[in-house]
Amino acid sequence: MLLMIFLLIFMNIGAIIAIETKYLLSSVISIGAVGFGVSIMFLLLGAPDLAITQVVVEILILIILIRGTIRLDNTAIEKYRDTFAMVASLIFFGLFLTFAYVAFKALPEFGHPLMRVSREYLQHGVERTGATNIVMSVVLDYRAYDTLGEATVLFTSIVGAFVVLRSQGRKKVGEEDTTQVGIPGDF
Amino acid sequence: MTEPDEGMTLIVKTIGRLVLNFILLFGIYIILYGHLTPGGGFPGGVIVATGFILLMLSFGRRIALKKFGDLAASLLDNLGALAFLIVAFLGFVGGYFFLNFIDRGTPFDLFSAGTLPLSNIAIGLKVSASLYGVFVALAIFGKAIVGGDRTGKGKAEGEPANSQEQKG
Amino acid sequence: MIVYLLTTFLFVLGLYCLVAKKNIIKKIIGVITMEYAANLFLILVGYKARGIAPILTKGASKTEFVTKSVDPLPQALVLTAIVIGLGTIALMVALCIRLYERYGTFDMSEIRRLRG
Numbered sequence A: 001m002l003l004m005i006f007l008l009i010f011m012n013i014g015a016i017i018a019i020e021t022k023y024l025l026s027s028v029i030s031i032g033a034v035g036f037g038v039s040i041m042f043l044l045l046g047a048p049d050l051a052i053t054q055v056v057v058e059i060l061i062l063i064i065l066i067r068g069t070i071r072l073d074n075t076a077i078e079k080y081r082d083t084f085a086m087v088a089s090l091i092f093f094g095l096f097l098t099f100a101y102v103a104f105k106a107l108p109e110f111g112h113p114l115m116r117v118s119r120e121y122l123q124h125g126v127e128r129t130g131a132t133n134i135v136m137s138v139v140l141d142y143r144a145y146d147t148l149g150e151a152t153v154l155f156t157s158i159v160g161a162f163v164v165l166r167s168q169g170r171k172k173v174g175e176e177d178t179t180q181v182g183i184p185g186d187f
Numbered sequence B: 001m002t003e004p005d006e007g008m009t010l011i012v013k014t015i016g017r018l019v020l021n022f023i024l025l026f027g028i029y030i031i032l033y034g035h036l037t038p039g040g041g042f043p044g045g046v047i048v049a050t051g052f053i054l055l056m057l058s059f060g061r062r063i064a065l066k067k068f069g070d071l072a073a074s075l076l077d078n079l080g081a082l083a084f085l086i087v088a089f090l091g092f093v094g095g096y097f098f099l100n101f102i103d104r105g106t107p108f109d110l111f112s113a114g115t116l117p118l119s120n121i122a123i124g125l126k127v128s129a130s131l132y133g134v135f136v137a138l139a140i141f142g143k144a145i146v147g148g149d150r151t152g153k154g155k156a157e158g159e160p161a162n163s164q165e166q167k168g
Numbered sequence C: 001m002i003v004y005l006l007t008t009f010l011f012v013l014g015l016y017c018l019v020a021k022k023n024i025i026k027k028i029i030g031v032i033t034m035e036y037a038a039n040l041f042l043i044l045v046g047y048k049a050r051g052i053a054p055i056l057t058k059g060a061s062k063t064e065f066v067t068k069s070v071d072p073l074p075q076a077l078v079l080t081a082i083v084i085g086l087g088t089i090a091l092m093v094a095l096c097i098r099l100y101e102r103y104g105t106f107d108m109s110e111i112r113r114l115r116g
Helices: A002-020 A024-044 A048-070 A083-104 A116-129 A134-142 A144-165 B010-032 B041-059 B061-067 B070-093 B116-140 B155-167 C002-020 C024-045 C062-068 C072-103 C108-114
Strands: none
Touching (some): A002 A024, A024 A048, A048 C024, A116 C062, A116 C072, A134 B116, A134 C072, A144 B070, A144 B116, A144 C072, B010 B041, B010 B116, B041 B116, B041 C072, C002 C024, C024 C072
16 A cells, blocks of 8 residues: 555656656656556556556557657757646646545545446356456456457557558559549530 | 668667567467466557567668568458457357357366457457557658658658658 | 545646647647556556455465455456557657648647648
Protein backbone atom coordinates (compact mmCIF):
# COMPACT_ATOMS: atom_id res chain seq x y z
CA MET A 1 0.00 0.00 0.00
CA LEU A 2 2.75 2.46 0.95
CA LEU A 3 4.73 1.37 -2.10
CA MET A 4 1.73 2.05 -4.30
CA ILE A 5 1.30 5.56 -2.92
CA PHE A 6 5.00 6.21 -3.40
CA LEU A 7 4.82 5.00 -7.00
CA LEU A 8 1.74 7.11 -7.70
CA ILE A 9 3.46 10.21 -6.35
CA PHE A 10 6.45 9.39 -8.56
CA MET A 11 4.16 9.11 -11.57
CA ASN A 12 2.47 12.42 -10.77
CA ILE A 13 5.85 14.15 -10.52
CA GLY A 14 6.86 12.60 -13.83
CA ALA A 15 3.66 13.83 -15.47
CA ILE A 16 4.17 17.35 -14.09
CA ILE A 17 7.72 17.41 -15.48
CA ALA A 18 6.47 16.09 -18.81
CA ILE A 19 3.82 18.79 -19.00
CA GLU A 20 5.81 21.76 -17.82
CA THR A 21 9.28 21.23 -19.29
CA LYS A 22 10.44 23.38 -22.18
CA TYR A 23 12.17 20.70 -24.26
CA LEU A 24 10.08 18.23 -26.18
CA LEU A 25 12.58 15.35 -25.95
CA SER A 26 12.71 15.50 -22.14
CA SER A 27 8.94 15.70 -22.10
CA VAL A 28 8.64 12.45 -24.08
CA ILE A 29 11.22 10.73 -21.88
CA SER A 30 9.33 11.80 -18.73
CA ILE A 31 6.12 10.32 -20.10
CA GLY A 32 8.12 7.11 -20.57
CA ALA A 33 8.94 7.18 -16.86
CA VAL A 34 5.22 7.53 -16.09
CA GLY A 35 4.44 4.54 -18.32
CA PHE A 36 6.98 2.30 -16.63
CA GLY A 37 5.57 3.38 -13.29
CA VAL A 38 2.14 2.26 -14.50
CA SER A 39 3.67 -1.07 -15.47
CA ILE A 40 5.13 -1.62 -11.99
CA MET A 41 1.76 -0.65 -10.51
CA PHE A 42 0.07 -3.33 -12.62
CA LEU A 43 2.58 -5.86 -11.33
CA LEU A 44 1.87 -4.87 -7.73
CA LEU A 45 -1.88 -5.03 -8.33
CA GLY A 46 -1.75 -8.64 -9.49
CA ALA A 47 -2.01 -8.16 -13.22
CA PRO A 48 1.10 -9.64 -14.88
CA ASP A 49 -0.47 -9.73 -18.37
CA LEU A 50 -1.05 -6.01 -18.23
CA ALA A 51 2.46 -5.38 -16.94
CA ILE A 52 3.99 -7.19 -19.93
CA THR A 53 1.74 -5.35 -22.36
CA GLN A 54 2.34 -1.97 -20.77
CA VAL A 55 6.14 -2.30 -20.91
CA VAL A 56 6.19 -3.19 -24.59
CA VAL A 57 3.55 -0.63 -25.56
CA GLU A 58 5.46 2.05 -23.66
CA ILE A 59 8.62 1.27 -25.63
CA LEU A 60 6.67 1.46 -28.88
CA ILE A 61 5.06 4.77 -27.93
CA LEU A 62 8.50 6.24 -27.20
CA ILE A 63 9.87 4.99 -30.51
CA ILE A 64 6.91 6.31 -32.50
CA LEU A 65 6.92 9.70 -30.79
CA ILE A 66 10.67 10.20 -31.14
CA ARG A 67 11.02 8.88 -34.69
CA GLY A 68 7.83 10.46 -35.91
CA THR A 69 7.71 13.88 -34.34
CA ILE A 70 10.70 14.88 -32.25
CA ARG A 71 12.99 14.18 -35.20
CA LEU A 72 11.26 16.87 -37.20
CA ASP A 73 11.27 19.71 -34.76
CA ASN A 74 13.13 19.70 -31.48
CA THR A 75 13.06 23.40 -30.79
CA ALA A 76 12.33 24.56 -27.29
CA ILE A 77 8.89 25.98 -26.71
CA GLU A 78 8.94 29.67 -26.04
CA LYS A 79 7.24 30.67 -22.86
CA TYR A 80 3.86 31.87 -23.95
CA ARG A 81 1.10 31.71 -21.41
CA ASP A 82 -2.58 32.15 -21.92
CA THR A 83 -3.46 33.20 -18.38
CA PHE A 84 -7.21 33.08 -18.79
CA ALA A 85 -7.18 29.52 -20.16
CA MET A 86 -4.84 28.40 -17.39
CA VAL A 87 -6.87 29.88 -14.55
CA ALA A 88 -10.19 28.69 -15.97
CA SER A 89 -8.94 25.16 -16.50
CA LEU A 90 -7.38 25.03 -13.03
CA ILE A 91 -10.67 26.11 -11.44
CA PHE A 92 -12.62 23.53 -13.42
CA PHE A 93 -10.16 20.78 -12.55
CA GLY A 94 -10.36 21.67 -8.89
CA LEU A 95 -14.12 21.23 -9.15
CA PHE A 96 -13.54 17.95 -10.97
CA LEU A 97 -11.34 16.67 -8.14
CA THR A 98 -13.94 17.69 -5.54
CA PHE A 99 -16.75 15.88 -7.31
CA ALA A 100 -14.50 12.87 -7.82
CA TYR A 101 -13.89 12.82 -4.06
CA VAL A 102 -17.64 12.78 -3.42
CA ALA A 103 -18.14 10.04 -6.01
CA PHE A 104 -15.37 7.85 -4.62
CA LYS A 105 -17.22 7.67 -1.30
CA ALA A 106 -19.86 5.57 -3.04
CA LEU A 107 -17.30 3.11 -4.36
CA PRO A 108 -16.41 0.02 -2.34
CA GLU A 109 -13.37 0.50 -0.16
CA PHE A 110 -9.97 -0.01 -1.77
CA GLY A 111 -8.96 -3.66 -1.52
CA HIS A 112 -12.50 -5.03 -1.20
CA PRO A 113 -14.05 -5.33 -4.68
CA LEU A 114 -17.59 -6.49 -5.28
CA MET A 115 -16.83 -9.31 -7.75
CA ARG A 116 -20.37 -10.56 -8.32
CA VAL A 117 -19.76 -11.65 -11.90
CA SER A 118 -16.09 -12.40 -11.52
CA ARG A 119 -16.62 -15.00 -8.81
CA GLU A 120 -18.55 -17.04 -11.34
CA TYR A 121 -15.70 -16.72 -13.82
CA LEU A 122 -13.13 -17.70 -11.22
CA GLN A 123 -15.14 -20.67 -9.97
CA HIS A 124 -16.15 -22.24 -13.27
CA GLY A 125 -13.72 -20.72 -15.77
CA VAL A 126 -11.22 -23.55 -15.74
CA GLU A 127 -13.78 -26.31 -16.32
CA ARG A 128 -15.81 -24.42 -18.89
CA THR A 129 -13.03 -23.03 -21.07
CA GLY A 130 -10.04 -25.18 -20.15
CA ALA A 131 -7.75 -22.16 -19.85
CA THR A 132 -5.92 -21.69 -16.58
CA ASN A 133 -5.34 -18.01 -17.30
CA ILE A 134 -8.73 -16.62 -16.31
CA VAL A 135 -8.02 -13.26 -17.97
CA MET A 136 -7.57 -14.99 -21.32
CA SER A 137 -10.71 -17.03 -20.81
CA VAL A 138 -12.65 -13.80 -20.21
CA VAL A 139 -11.04 -12.03 -23.17
CA LEU A 140 -11.45 -14.81 -25.71
CA ASP A 141 -14.40 -16.83 -24.50
CA TYR A 142 -16.82 -15.09 -22.14
CA ARG A 143 -16.45 -11.64 -23.68
CA ALA A 144 -15.17 -12.45 -27.14
CA TYR A 145 -17.58 -10.03 -28.77
CA ASP A 146 -15.79 -7.23 -26.96
CA THR A 147 -12.46 -8.44 -28.32
CA LEU A 148 -13.90 -8.55 -31.83
CA GLY A 149 -15.00 -4.95 -31.47
CA GLU A 150 -11.61 -3.90 -30.15
CA ALA A 151 -9.90 -5.64 -33.06
CA THR A 152 -12.15 -3.63 -35.38
CA VAL A 153 -11.18 -0.40 -33.63
CA LEU A 154 -7.48 -1.26 -33.97
CA PHE A 155 -7.98 -2.07 -37.65
CA THR A 156 -9.80 1.22 -38.23
CA SER A 157 -7.14 3.33 -36.53
CA ILE A 158 -4.34 1.64 -38.47
CA VAL A 159 -6.21 2.11 -41.75
CA GLY A 160 -6.73 5.76 -40.81
CA ALA A 161 -3.00 6.22 -40.19
CA PHE A 162 -2.21 4.62 -43.55
CA VAL A 163 -4.69 6.83 -45.38
CA VAL A 164 -3.45 10.00 -43.72
CA LEU A 165 0.21 9.20 -44.33
CA ARG A 166 -0.01 8.01 -47.93
CA SER A 167 0.16 11.30 -49.78
CA GLN A 168 0.10 9.90 -53.30
CA GLY A 169 -1.83 6.84 -54.42
CA ARG A 170 -0.32 3.66 -55.73
CA LYS A 171 -1.51 4.31 -59.29
CA LYS A 172 0.49 6.64 -61.47
CA VAL A 173 -1.23 9.54 -63.22
CA GLY A 174 -1.61 8.27 -66.77
CA GLU A 175 -3.57 8.77 -69.91
CA GLU A 176 -6.62 6.87 -68.82
CA ASP A 177 -7.21 9.23 -65.92
CA THR A 178 -7.73 12.22 -68.16
CA THR A 179 -10.13 10.67 -70.68
CA GLN A 180 -13.72 11.80 -70.33
CA VAL A 181 -16.28 9.31 -69.22
CA GLY A 182 -20.04 9.62 -69.21
CA ILE A 183 -22.42 11.03 -71.77
CA PRO A 184 -20.58 12.90 -74.54
CA GLY A 185 -21.63 16.45 -75.28
CA ASP A 186 -23.13 15.92 -78.75
CA PHE A 187 -25.40 13.19 -77.73
CA MET B 1 21.17 15.37 -40.99
CA THR B 2 22.33 11.80 -41.60
CA GLU B 3 20.74 9.67 -44.24
CA PRO B 4 18.05 7.55 -42.54
CA ASP B 5 18.56 4.68 -44.96
CA GLU B 6 21.93 3.69 -43.55
CA GLY B 7 20.77 2.33 -40.25
CA MET B 8 22.80 2.64 -37.08
CA THR B 9 26.41 1.85 -36.18
CA LEU B 10 28.13 -1.52 -36.29
CA ILE B 11 27.65 -2.08 -32.57
CA VAL B 12 23.90 -1.72 -32.82
CA LYS B 13 23.77 -3.95 -35.89
CA THR B 14 25.72 -6.77 -34.24
CA ILE B 15 23.77 -6.70 -31.00
CA GLY B 16 20.51 -6.38 -32.92
CA ARG B 17 21.33 -9.43 -35.00
CA LEU B 18 22.04 -11.42 -31.84
CA VAL B 19 18.98 -10.28 -29.93
CA LEU B 20 16.38 -10.27 -32.70
CA ASN B 21 15.87 -14.04 -32.80
CA PHE B 22 15.36 -14.19 -29.06
CA ILE B 23 12.82 -11.36 -29.18
CA LEU B 24 10.82 -13.14 -31.87
CA LEU B 25 11.06 -16.46 -30.01
CA PHE B 26 9.85 -14.84 -26.80
CA GLY B 27 6.95 -13.22 -28.61
CA ILE B 28 5.87 -16.50 -30.15
CA TYR B 29 6.17 -18.21 -26.76
CA ILE B 30 3.97 -15.53 -25.19
CA ILE B 31 1.38 -15.98 -27.94
CA LEU B 32 1.30 -19.79 -27.82
CA TYR B 33 1.20 -20.13 -24.03
CA GLY B 34 -1.30 -17.31 -23.56
CA HIS B 35 -4.00 -19.54 -22.11
CA LEU B 36 -1.70 -21.04 -19.45
CA THR B 37 0.66 -18.26 -18.34
CA PRO B 38 0.49 -14.45 -18.40
CA GLY B 39 0.45 -13.23 -21.95
CA GLY B 40 -1.71 -13.89 -24.93
CA GLY B 41 -2.27 -12.50 -28.37
CA PHE B 42 -2.10 -8.81 -27.53
CA PRO B 43 1.25 -8.62 -25.67
CA GLY B 44 2.85 -11.29 -27.84
CA GLY B 45 1.85 -9.49 -31.00
CA VAL B 46 3.31 -6.24 -29.72
CA ILE B 47 6.57 -8.03 -28.81
CA VAL B 48 6.88 -9.54 -32.31
CA ALA B 49 6.19 -6.11 -33.82
CA THR B 50 8.93 -4.65 -31.60
CA GLY B 51 11.37 -7.23 -32.95
CA PHE B 52 10.68 -6.20 -36.54
CA ILE B 53 10.88 -2.52 -35.60
CA LEU B 54 14.30 -3.22 -34.06
CA LEU B 55 15.33 -4.74 -37.39
CA MET B 56 14.17 -1.65 -39.21
CA LEU B 57 15.77 0.82 -36.81
CA SER B 58 19.15 -0.88 -36.70
CA PHE B 59 19.59 -2.03 -40.30
CA GLY B 60 17.89 0.80 -42.09
CA ARG B 61 14.73 0.89 -44.07
CA ARG B 62 15.80 -0.84 -47.24
CA ILE B 63 16.90 -4.16 -45.72
CA ALA B 64 13.88 -4.37 -43.43
CA LEU B 65 11.46 -3.66 -46.26
CA LYS B 66 13.14 -6.32 -48.41
CA LYS B 67 12.38 -8.88 -45.71
CA PHE B 68 8.90 -7.68 -44.83
CA GLY B 69 7.27 -4.91 -46.81
CA ASP B 70 4.24 -2.80 -46.14
CA LEU B 71 2.07 -4.80 -48.53
CA ALA B 72 2.91 -8.01 -46.69
CA ALA B 73 2.16 -6.25 -43.39
CA SER B 74 -1.29 -5.10 -44.46
CA LEU B 75 -1.99 -8.51 -46.00
CA LEU B 76 -1.09 -10.29 -42.75
CA ASP B 77 -3.16 -7.76 -40.82
CA ASN B 78 -6.25 -8.58 -42.88
CA LEU B 79 -5.45 -12.28 -42.66
CA GLY B 80 -5.32 -12.17 -38.88
CA ALA B 81 -8.63 -10.33 -38.63
CA LEU B 82 -10.22 -12.81 -41.02
CA ALA B 83 -8.81 -15.77 -39.09
CA PHE B 84 -10.33 -14.44 -35.87
CA LEU B 85 -13.69 -14.03 -37.58
CA ILE B 86 -13.46 -17.53 -39.07
CA VAL B 87 -12.79 -19.00 -35.63
CA ALA B 88 -15.83 -17.12 -34.41
CA PHE B 89 -18.02 -18.32 -37.29
CA LEU B 90 -16.88 -21.91 -36.87
CA GLY B 91 -18.77 -21.80 -33.60
CA PHE B 92 -21.91 -22.27 -35.66
CA VAL B 93 -20.81 -25.91 -35.99
CA GLY B 94 -22.10 -26.39 -32.47
CA GLY B 95 -24.84 -23.79 -32.53
CA TYR B 96 -23.81 -20.19 -31.90
CA PHE B 97 -21.26 -17.49 -32.55
CA PHE B 98 -17.96 -17.81 -30.65
CA LEU B 99 -18.76 -21.26 -29.37
CA ASN B 100 -15.76 -23.09 -27.96
CA PHE B 101 -16.43 -26.13 -30.10
CA ILE B 102 -13.16 -28.06 -29.85
CA ASP B 103 -12.60 -30.46 -26.98
CA ARG B 104 -11.27 -28.64 -23.90
CA GLY B 105 -8.59 -31.20 -23.07
CA THR B 106 -6.96 -31.37 -19.67
CA PRO B 107 -5.89 -28.09 -18.05
CA PHE B 108 -2.17 -27.19 -17.98
CA ASP B 109 -1.62 -28.85 -21.37
CA LEU B 110 -0.39 -26.84 -24.33
CA PHE B 111 -3.15 -28.21 -26.56
CA SER B 112 -6.08 -27.48 -24.33
CA ALA B 113 -8.80 -24.89 -23.98
CA GLY B 114 -10.42 -25.49 -27.36
CA THR B 115 -10.41 -22.49 -29.67
CA LEU B 116 -8.53 -20.16 -27.35
CA PRO B 117 -5.03 -20.87 -28.76
CA LEU B 118 -6.35 -20.43 -32.30
CA SER B 119 -7.86 -17.06 -31.42
CA ASN B 120 -4.63 -16.10 -29.68
CA ILE B 121 -2.60 -16.88 -32.80
CA ALA B 122 -5.01 -14.90 -34.99
CA ILE B 123 -4.95 -11.89 -32.69
CA GLY B 124 -1.16 -12.05 -32.38
CA LEU B 125 -0.83 -12.08 -36.16
CA LYS B 126 -3.20 -9.16 -36.48
CA VAL B 127 -1.66 -6.98 -33.77
CA SER B 128 1.94 -7.59 -34.84
CA ALA B 129 1.28 -7.00 -38.53
CA SER B 130 -0.78 -3.87 -37.97
CA LEU B 131 1.67 -2.25 -35.54
CA TYR B 132 4.62 -3.02 -37.81
CA GLY B 133 2.59 -1.69 -40.73
CA VAL B 134 1.86 1.60 -39.03
CA PHE B 135 5.52 2.01 -38.17
CA VAL B 136 6.46 1.29 -41.80
CA ALA B 137 3.92 3.88 -42.88
CA LEU B 138 5.42 6.43 -40.50
CA ALA B 139 8.90 5.61 -41.77
CA ILE B 140 8.16 5.54 -45.50
CA PHE B 141 5.37 7.95 -46.19
CA GLY B 142 6.32 10.38 -43.46
CA LYS B 143 9.75 10.61 -45.02
CA ALA B 144 8.83 13.42 -47.40
CA ILE B 145 9.60 15.81 -44.59
CA VAL B 146 12.27 13.87 -42.75
CA GLY B 147 14.61 13.81 -45.73
CA GLY B 148 13.70 17.19 -47.12
CA ASP B 149 14.14 20.74 -46.01
CA ARG B 150 13.43 21.57 -42.40
CA THR B 151 11.08 24.39 -43.22
CA GLY B 152 9.02 22.19 -45.50
CA LYS B 153 9.51 24.57 -48.42
CA GLY B 154 11.96 22.39 -50.33
CA LYS B 155 9.31 19.83 -51.07
CA ALA B 156 9.33 20.34 -54.83
CA GLU B 157 12.88 19.09 -55.27
CA GLY B 158 12.56 16.37 -52.66
CA GLU B 159 9.45 14.90 -54.22
CA PRO B 160 10.77 13.04 -57.34
CA ALA B 161 13.60 11.30 -55.49
CA ASN B 162 11.11 10.27 -52.90
CA SER B 163 8.64 8.73 -55.30
CA GLN B 164 11.43 6.82 -56.98
CA GLU B 165 12.49 5.34 -53.69
CA GLN B 166 9.05 4.03 -53.04
CA LYS B 167 9.22 2.03 -56.22
CA GLY B 168 12.41 0.20 -55.20
CA MET C 1 -9.15 6.34 -1.05
CA ILE C 2 -5.89 8.26 -1.34
CA VAL C 3 -4.86 5.91 -4.15
CA TYR C 4 -8.00 6.77 -6.10
CA LEU C 5 -7.42 10.47 -5.53
CA LEU C 6 -3.81 10.33 -6.73
CA THR C 7 -4.94 8.53 -9.88
CA THR C 8 -7.59 11.18 -10.45
CA PHE C 9 -4.93 13.83 -10.02
CA LEU C 10 -2.91 12.14 -12.78
CA PHE C 11 -6.02 12.23 -14.99
CA VAL C 12 -6.54 15.91 -14.22
CA LEU C 13 -2.91 16.67 -15.10
CA GLY C 14 -3.43 15.04 -18.49
CA LEU C 15 -6.65 16.96 -19.04
CA TYR C 16 -4.95 20.24 -18.11
CA CYS C 17 -2.14 19.47 -20.56
CA LEU C 18 -4.68 18.72 -23.28
CA VAL C 19 -6.61 21.94 -22.74
CA ALA C 20 -4.05 24.58 -21.85
CA LYS C 21 -0.93 23.71 -23.84
CA LYS C 22 -0.29 25.05 -27.31
CA ASN C 23 2.12 22.49 -28.71
CA ILE C 24 0.55 19.49 -30.46
CA ILE C 25 3.06 17.00 -29.07
CA LYS C 26 2.25 18.28 -25.58
CA LYS C 27 -1.41 17.61 -26.35
CA ILE C 28 -0.58 14.05 -27.39
CA ILE C 29 1.33 13.61 -24.15
CA GLY C 30 -1.74 14.79 -22.26
CA VAL C 31 -3.88 12.18 -23.99
CA ILE C 32 -1.33 9.47 -23.13
CA THR C 33 -1.37 10.52 -19.46
CA MET C 34 -5.17 10.42 -19.34
CA GLU C 35 -5.17 6.98 -20.88
CA TYR C 36 -2.72 5.67 -18.28
CA ALA C 37 -4.78 7.13 -15.45
CA ALA C 38 -8.02 5.61 -16.75
CA ASN C 39 -6.47 2.16 -17.17
CA LEU C 40 -4.88 2.33 -13.74
CA PHE C 41 -8.12 3.39 -12.09
CA LEU C 42 -10.02 0.43 -13.54
CA ILE C 43 -7.42 -1.98 -12.23
CA LEU C 44 -7.36 -0.30 -8.82
CA VAL C 45 -11.11 -0.79 -8.43
CA GLY C 46 -10.71 -4.53 -8.98
CA TYR C 47 -7.85 -5.01 -6.53
CA LYS C 48 -8.30 -7.28 -3.57
CA ALA C 49 -6.10 -6.74 -0.53
CA ARG C 50 -3.13 -9.14 -0.57
CA GLY C 51 -4.61 -10.74 -3.67
CA ILE C 52 -2.95 -13.03 -6.16
CA ALA C 53 -3.01 -12.88 -9.94
CA PRO C 54 -6.03 -14.59 -11.56
CA ILE C 55 -3.93 -17.39 -13.00
CA LEU C 56 -4.34 -20.89 -11.63
CA THR C 57 -1.01 -22.59 -10.94
CA LYS C 58 -0.42 -26.30 -10.78
CA GLY C 59 -1.19 -27.76 -7.40
CA ALA C 60 -2.95 -24.69 -6.00
CA SER C 61 -6.22 -25.38 -4.24
CA LYS C 62 -9.34 -24.14 -6.01
CA THR C 63 -11.16 -22.62 -3.05
CA GLU C 64 -8.13 -20.63 -1.97
CA PHE C 65 -7.73 -19.40 -5.54
CA VAL C 66 -11.34 -18.24 -5.72
CA THR C 67 -11.22 -16.40 -2.41
CA LYS C 68 -7.82 -14.76 -2.87
CA SER C 69 -7.69 -13.86 -6.54
CA VAL C 70 -8.14 -10.29 -7.75
CA ASP C 71 -10.93 -9.32 -10.15
CA PRO C 72 -10.13 -10.63 -13.67
CA LEU C 73 -12.84 -8.68 -15.49
CA PRO C 74 -11.28 -5.17 -15.51
CA GLN C 75 -7.95 -6.73 -16.42
CA ALA C 76 -9.50 -8.35 -19.48
CA LEU C 77 -11.07 -5.06 -20.57
CA VAL C 78 -7.92 -2.99 -19.96
CA LEU C 79 -5.68 -5.51 -21.77
CA THR C 80 -7.33 -4.68 -25.07
CA ALA C 81 -7.62 -0.97 -24.25
CA ILE C 82 -3.85 -0.57 -23.89
CA VAL C 83 -3.19 -1.88 -27.39
CA ILE C 84 -6.04 0.22 -28.83
CA GLY C 85 -4.45 3.26 -27.19
CA LEU C 86 -1.25 2.55 -29.10
CA GLY C 87 -3.22 2.46 -32.36
CA THR C 88 -4.94 5.78 -31.68
CA ILE C 89 -1.64 7.40 -30.70
CA ALA C 90 -0.14 6.25 -34.00
CA LEU C 91 -3.09 7.87 -35.79
CA MET C 92 -2.53 11.12 -33.89
CA VAL C 93 1.18 11.11 -34.73
CA ALA C 94 0.31 10.59 -38.40
CA LEU C 95 -1.99 13.62 -38.33
CA CYS C 96 0.79 15.63 -36.63
CA ILE C 97 3.26 14.71 -39.36
CA ARG C 98 0.82 15.90 -42.01
CA LEU C 99 0.24 19.17 -40.10
CA TYR C 100 3.97 19.74 -39.85
CA GLU C 101 4.39 19.08 -43.54
CA ARG C 102 1.75 21.68 -44.30
CA TYR C 103 2.71 24.44 -41.88
CA GLY C 104 6.26 23.75 -40.75
CA THR C 105 5.50 24.05 -37.05
CA PHE C 106 3.90 22.17 -34.17
CA ASP C 107 2.48 25.24 -32.47
CA MET C 108 -1.30 25.51 -32.52
CA SER C 109 -1.44 29.33 -32.33
CA GLU C 110 1.12 29.57 -35.12
CA ILE C 111 -0.95 27.23 -37.29
CA ARG C 112 -4.06 29.27 -36.62
CA ARG C 113 -2.20 32.48 -37.55
CA LEU C 114 -0.87 31.04 -40.80
CA ARG C 115 -4.15 29.88 -42.28
CA GLY C 116 -7.53 31.26 -41.38
